[in-house]
Amino acid sequence: MSLHHAYDPDNIFAKILRGEIPSANVWEDEHVLAFMDVFPQSEGHVLVISKTSTAPSLLEIEPEALDRLTAAVQRTARAVEKALSPDGFQIMQLNGEAGGQTVFHLHFHIIPRWTDRPMKGHGHAPMADAAVLRALADRIAAALD
Known part of the structure; x- marks a missing residue:
């Protein structure tokens, strides 16, 4: 797959945005x-x-959309840090199949890290329990500024 290609309106994130697939939302605005x-x-x-x-x-x-998105990444990372107290965190943003991107809707990953816990590889982690994700989303949401 090329680095530049048409947007697929049936990608998983587009389906989440349309409410066709459930997600454990932390927060959203317009x-x-x-x-x-x-x-x-x-x-x-x-x-x-x-x-x-x-x-x-x-x-x-679009530059304006990127500005809003990066501000949202920073706000969310601060809440992750406050809620979970990791030793550090990674912000990942992958582009193109060769760059490791698997969903072709621009997105940022906020990945908390602890010195005594190994991180699972991108695309290699098992599916998490929905109730566990919901509880984590609620903890992070409660820590939003």
Whole structure:
């Protein structure tokens, strides 16, 4: 798959945005949605996506949408840190199949890290229990500024 390609309106995130697939939402506004990754690489792994842009990658997103998205990533990362007290965290944003991207709707990963817990590989983690994700989403949401 090329780095530049047409947006697929049937990708999993588009289906989440349309309410066709359930998600454990942390928070949303008219521009962005933050929700738990169902295949978490670490406890508290959150995804943040634009609700207004259909850009498949960082190269195609509108500057205003990117501004809102990165502000949402920062707000969510602060809540993850406050709620879960990790030793650190990673912000990942992958572009193109060769770059490791598996869903072609621009998204950011917030992955909490602890020194004594190994991180699962991207695309290799088992599916998490929905109730566990909901509880984590609620804890992170309660820590939002």
